[in-house]
Amino acid sequence: MINVVFLLLIFFLMTSTxxxxxxFEITPPNGDELNMAEGELSVYVSSDGTVRFDVFENDIAWQRLAGKIDEKSNVKLHVDAALPAPILARVMTRFGTVGAANVEIIATVK
Structure with a gap:
Protein backbone atom coordinates (compact mmCIF):
# COMPACT_ATOMS: atom_id res chain seq x y z
CA MET A 1 0.00 0.00 0.00
CA ILE A 2 2.83 2.39 0.82
CA ASN A 3 4.46 1.63 -2.53
CA VAL A 4 1.28 2.57 -4.40
CA VAL A 5 0.97 5.84 -2.48
CA PHE A 6 4.63 6.60 -3.13
CA LEU A 7 4.24 5.90 -6.87
CA LEU A 8 1.16 8.13 -7.04
CA LEU A 9 3.06 10.89 -5.25
CA ILE A 10 5.93 10.66 -7.72
CA PHE A 11 3.49 10.60 -10.65
CA PHE A 12 1.72 13.79 -9.50
CA LEU A 13 5.01 15.55 -8.77
CA MET A 14 6.39 14.71 -12.21
CA THR A 15 3.26 15.70 -14.15
CA SER A 16 2.44 18.93 -12.33
CA THR A 17 3.61 22.35 -13.44
CA PHE A 24 -3.20 39.76 -6.80
CA GLU A 25 -6.58 38.16 -7.22
CA ILE A 26 -8.46 39.23 -10.31
CA THR A 27 -11.88 38.36 -11.65
CA PRO A 28 -11.47 37.96 -15.40
CA PRO A 29 -14.26 39.19 -17.66
CA ASN A 30 -16.46 36.78 -19.56
CA GLY A 31 -15.69 36.10 -23.21
CA ASP A 32 -17.74 34.67 -26.03
CA GLU A 33 -15.29 31.91 -26.78
CA LEU A 34 -12.30 30.38 -25.06
CA ASN A 35 -9.07 31.45 -26.77
CA MET A 36 -5.93 29.94 -25.38
CA ALA A 37 -3.30 32.67 -25.49
CA GLU A 38 0.28 31.53 -25.93
CA GLY A 39 2.02 34.72 -24.87
CA GLU A 40 5.46 34.88 -23.42
CA LEU A 41 4.96 37.78 -21.00
CA SER A 42 2.14 38.24 -18.47
CA VAL A 43 0.89 41.63 -17.31
CA TYR A 44 -1.77 41.94 -14.60
CA VAL A 45 -4.14 44.87 -14.07
CA SER A 46 -6.23 45.05 -10.89
CA SER A 47 -9.68 46.62 -10.59
CA ASP A 48 -8.15 49.87 -9.30
CA GLY A 49 -5.77 50.14 -12.29
CA THR A 50 -2.59 48.86 -10.66
CA VAL A 51 -0.37 47.36 -13.36
CA ARG A 52 2.00 44.57 -12.40
CA PHE A 53 4.67 42.82 -14.45
CA ASP A 54 6.78 40.16 -12.79
CA VAL A 55 7.33 41.63 -9.28
CA PHE A 56 7.20 45.27 -10.34
CA GLU A 57 4.25 47.67 -10.21
CA ASN A 58 3.10 50.66 -12.27
CA ASP A 59 5.89 52.81 -13.83
CA ILE A 60 8.69 50.40 -12.93
CA ALA A 61 6.66 47.54 -14.41
CA TRP A 62 6.29 49.46 -17.69
CA GLN A 63 10.04 50.14 -17.78
CA ARG A 64 10.88 46.47 -17.17
CA LEU A 65 8.33 45.37 -19.76
CA ALA A 66 9.80 47.77 -22.34
CA GLY A 67 13.21 46.20 -21.77
CA LYS A 68 11.92 42.68 -22.48
CA ILE A 69 9.70 43.35 -25.50
CA ASP A 70 10.79 42.89 -29.08
CA GLU A 71 8.71 42.76 -32.28
CA LYS A 72 8.01 39.02 -31.85
CA SER A 73 6.88 39.20 -28.21
CA ASN A 74 3.37 38.20 -27.23
CA VAL A 75 1.91 39.70 -24.07
CA LYS A 76 -0.90 38.15 -22.01
CA LEU A 77 -2.96 40.88 -20.35
CA HIS A 78 -4.86 39.58 -17.31
CA VAL A 79 -7.49 42.19 -16.48
CA ASP A 80 -9.96 42.30 -13.60
CA ALA A 81 -13.58 42.36 -14.79
CA ALA A 82 -14.29 45.38 -12.57
CA LEU A 83 -11.65 47.53 -14.31
CA PRO A 84 -13.30 50.64 -15.85
CA ALA A 85 -13.06 50.85 -19.65
CA PRO A 86 -11.23 54.23 -19.71
CA ILE A 87 -8.43 52.79 -17.57
CA LEU A 88 -8.22 49.74 -19.85
CA ALA A 89 -7.97 52.09 -22.85
CA ARG A 90 -5.06 53.95 -21.18
CA VAL A 91 -3.32 50.64 -20.44
CA MET A 92 -3.73 49.49 -24.04
CA THR A 93 -2.33 52.82 -25.29
CA ARG A 94 0.63 52.42 -22.97
CA PHE A 95 1.46 49.08 -24.60
CA GLY A 96 2.04 50.95 -27.84
CA THR A 97 4.51 53.28 -26.17
CA VAL A 98 6.61 50.39 -24.84
CA GLY A 99 6.66 48.66 -28.23
CA ALA A 100 4.22 45.79 -27.67
CA ALA A 101 2.52 44.89 -30.94
CA ASN A 102 0.84 41.62 -29.89
CA VAL A 103 -1.29 42.02 -26.76
CA GLU A 104 -3.92 39.42 -25.86
CA ILE A 105 -6.56 40.10 -23.24
CA ILE A 106 -7.28 36.98 -21.23
CA ALA A 107 -10.98 36.32 -20.55
CA THR A 108 -12.84 33.30 -19.24
CA VAL A 109 -16.13 31.77 -20.27
CA LYS A 110 -18.59 30.99 -17.51
Whole structure:
Protein backbone atom coordinates (compact mmCIF):
# COMPACT_ATOMS: atom_id res chain seq x y z
CA MET A 1 0.00 0.00 0.00
CA ILE A 2 2.83 2.39 0.82
CA ASN A 3 4.46 1.63 -2.53
CA VAL A 4 1.28 2.57 -4.40
CA VAL A 5 0.97 5.84 -2.48
CA PHE A 6 4.63 6.60 -3.13
CA LEU A 7 4.24 5.90 -6.87
CA LEU A 8 1.16 8.13 -7.04
CA LEU A 9 3.06 10.89 -5.25
CA ILE A 10 5.93 10.66 -7.72
CA PHE A 11 3.49 10.60 -10.65
CA PHE A 12 1.72 13.79 -9.50
CA LEU A 13 5.01 15.55 -8.77
CA MET A 14 6.39 14.71 -12.21
CA THR A 15 3.26 15.70 -14.15
CA SER A 16 2.44 18.93 -12.33
CA THR A 17 3.61 22.35 -13.44
CA UNK A 18 4.91 25.01 -11.12
CA UNK A 19 3.92 28.59 -11.91
CA UNK A 20 4.51 31.86 -10.20
CA UNK A 21 1.27 32.82 -8.41
CA UNK A 22 -0.70 35.80 -9.65
CA UNK A 23 0.39 38.98 -7.82
CA PHE A 24 -3.20 39.76 -6.80
CA GLU A 25 -6.58 38.16 -7.22
CA ILE A 26 -8.46 39.23 -10.31
CA THR A 27 -11.88 38.36 -11.65
CA PRO A 28 -11.47 37.96 -15.40
CA PRO A 29 -14.26 39.19 -17.66
CA ASN A 30 -16.46 36.78 -19.56
CA GLY A 31 -15.69 36.10 -23.21
CA ASP A 32 -17.74 34.67 -26.03
CA GLU A 33 -15.29 31.91 -26.78
CA LEU A 34 -12.30 30.38 -25.06
CA ASN A 35 -9.07 31.45 -26.77
CA MET A 36 -5.93 29.94 -25.38
CA ALA A 37 -3.30 32.67 -25.49
CA GLU A 38 0.28 31.53 -25.93
CA GLY A 39 2.02 34.72 -24.87
CA GLU A 40 5.46 34.88 -23.42
CA LEU A 41 4.96 37.78 -21.00
CA SER A 42 2.14 38.24 -18.47
CA VAL A 43 0.89 41.63 -17.31
CA TYR A 44 -1.77 41.94 -14.60
CA VAL A 45 -4.14 44.87 -14.07
CA SER A 46 -6.23 45.05 -10.89
CA SER A 47 -9.68 46.62 -10.59
CA ASP A 48 -8.15 49.87 -9.30
CA GLY A 49 -5.77 50.14 -12.29
CA THR A 50 -2.59 48.86 -10.66
CA VAL A 51 -0.37 47.36 -13.36
CA ARG A 52 2.00 44.57 -12.40
CA PHE A 53 4.67 42.82 -14.45
CA ASP A 54 6.78 40.16 -12.79
CA VAL A 55 7.33 41.63 -9.28
CA PHE A 56 7.20 45.27 -10.34
CA GLU A 57 4.25 47.67 -10.21
CA ASN A 58 3.10 50.66 -12.27
CA ASP A 59 5.89 52.81 -13.83
CA ILE A 60 8.69 50.40 -12.93
CA ALA A 61 6.66 47.54 -14.41
CA TRP A 62 6.29 49.46 -17.69
CA GLN A 63 10.04 50.14 -17.78
CA ARG A 64 10.88 46.47 -17.17
CA LEU A 65 8.33 45.37 -19.76
CA ALA A 66 9.80 47.77 -22.34
CA GLY A 67 13.21 46.20 -21.77
CA LYS A 68 11.92 42.68 -22.48
CA ILE A 69 9.70 43.35 -25.50
CA ASP A 70 10.79 42.89 -29.08
CA GLU A 71 8.71 42.76 -32.28
CA LYS A 72 8.01 39.02 -31.85
CA SER A 73 6.88 39.20 -28.21
CA ASN A 74 3.37 38.20 -27.23
CA VAL A 75 1.91 39.70 -24.07
CA LYS A 76 -0.90 38.15 -22.01
CA LEU A 77 -2.96 40.88 -20.35
CA HIS A 78 -4.86 39.58 -17.31
CA VAL A 79 -7.49 42.19 -16.48
CA ASP A 80 -9.96 42.30 -13.60
CA ALA A 81 -13.58 42.36 -14.79
CA ALA A 82 -14.29 45.38 -12.57
CA LEU A 83 -11.65 47.53 -14.31
CA PRO A 84 -13.30 50.64 -15.85
CA ALA A 85 -13.06 50.85 -19.65
CA PRO A 86 -11.23 54.23 -19.71
CA ILE A 87 -8.43 52.79 -17.57
CA LEU A 88 -8.22 49.74 -19.85
CA ALA A 89 -7.97 52.09 -22.85
CA ARG A 90 -5.06 53.95 -21.18
CA VAL A 91 -3.32 50.64 -20.44
CA MET A 92 -3.73 49.49 -24.04
CA THR A 93 -2.33 52.82 -25.29
CA ARG A 94 0.63 52.42 -22.97
CA PHE A 95 1.46 49.08 -24.60
CA GLY A 96 2.04 50.95 -27.84
CA THR A 97 4.51 53.28 -26.17
CA VAL A 98 6.61 50.39 -24.84
CA GLY A 99 6.66 48.66 -28.23
CA ALA A 100 4.22 45.79 -27.67
CA ALA A 101 2.52 44.89 -30.94
CA ASN A 102 0.84 41.62 -29.89
CA VAL A 103 -1.29 42.02 -26.76
CA GLU A 104 -3.92 39.42 -25.86
CA ILE A 105 -6.56 40.10 -23.24
CA ILE A 106 -7.28 36.98 -21.23
CA ALA A 107 -10.98 36.32 -20.55
CA THR A 108 -12.84 33.30 -19.24
CA VAL A 109 -16.13 31.77 -20.27
CA LYS A 110 -18.59 30.99 -17.51
Missing amino acids: IQQPAP
